[in-house]
Amino acid sequence: MTLRHFLRDDDLSPAEQREVLDRAAALKKDPFSDRCLEGPRAVAVLFDKPTLRTQVSFATGIAHLGGFPLVVDGRLAGIGQRESIADTTRVITRQAAAIVWRTYGQDRIEEMAAHATVPVVNALTDDFHPCQILADLLTIEEHTGSLPGRTLAYVGDGANNMSHSYLLGCATAGLHVRIGTPDAYPPRADLVERAREIAAGTGGSVTVTSDPSAAVDGADVVVTDTWVSMGQEDEAADRKGEVSPFPPYAVTPALLAHAAPGAVFLHCLPAYRGLEVAAEVIDGPRSAVWDEAENRLHAQKAVLSWLLEQARTEQAGRP
Secondary structure, three states: OOOOOEOOHHHOOHHHHHHHHHHHHHHHHOOOOOOOOOOOOEEEEEEOOOOOHHHHHHHHHHHHOOOEEEEEEHHHHOEOOOEOHHHHHHHHHOOOOEEEEEOOOHHHHHHHHHHOOOOEEEOOOOOOOHHHHHHHHHHHHHHHOOOOOOEEEEEOOOOOHHHHHHHHHHHHOOOEEEEEOOOOOOOOHHHHHHHHHHHHHHOOEEEEEOOHHHHHOOOOEEEEOOOOOOOOHHHHHHHHOOOOOOHHHOEOHHHHOOOOOOOEEEEOOOOOEOOOEOHHHHOOOOEOHHHHHHHHHHHHHHHHHHHHHHHHHHHHOOO
């Protein structure tokens, strides 16, 4: 058995994802029932990118588990510049029970995992945001009663990390995933193929379309994200200006009307009212974004607890 990490959504099998979601639901009901970090043991939480929900939810969750959140400003530490990722990892893994990293390239967190002797968790990279998807799945289940067979429509930038993670994570959960995006911003072809491969085994499906209304038609869940992700600020004029291809993909009351009656709206936040979502939608009765934001806490506690349990099993099996 090898040390388990959570670097992208398909690092969990469908059965493992179900275990984590069940653990998250149990921890939401009884927040202090799991004290796997009692000691307290430290969890290093590294940030190269701006953060609010990720820092608050991981710091709170680690404390709930009996641990100490050792928050590190990755920009100040200069990870990969002042000191190599490998050397940084070797230092941290001797002092922390796990590492959580919010960074840029997926290659950075994969390099850290390659040198780590403790679980590494992706708290967002340019390619994936797997902890957010676990929180979203927990929220969807709370609001709809089940996951398999539900239809989730994501509209907006199909090339960003949220689109990629919805493809993998929701296919793993057996959802029908639709990505509505301009032709110039498609999700990565290899990830679409991987999601379809997963969906073939879970009863889900994957659709990519440039028609936002077709994407949303009859959907149980409608999701969007900012049109300008972190690191894309130099593209803001093209993405938000007069020539932007994204306005037809904004979640307005008119677009949401194509969804199923009672459809749930989600947004990982921060949200920009009047751009990717109308205020009437995000602040309206169908919005579950505040439940979604809270569920980051419960989902991340669950994935940390699950990974640490796997690590204990792996360590017990060593000669």
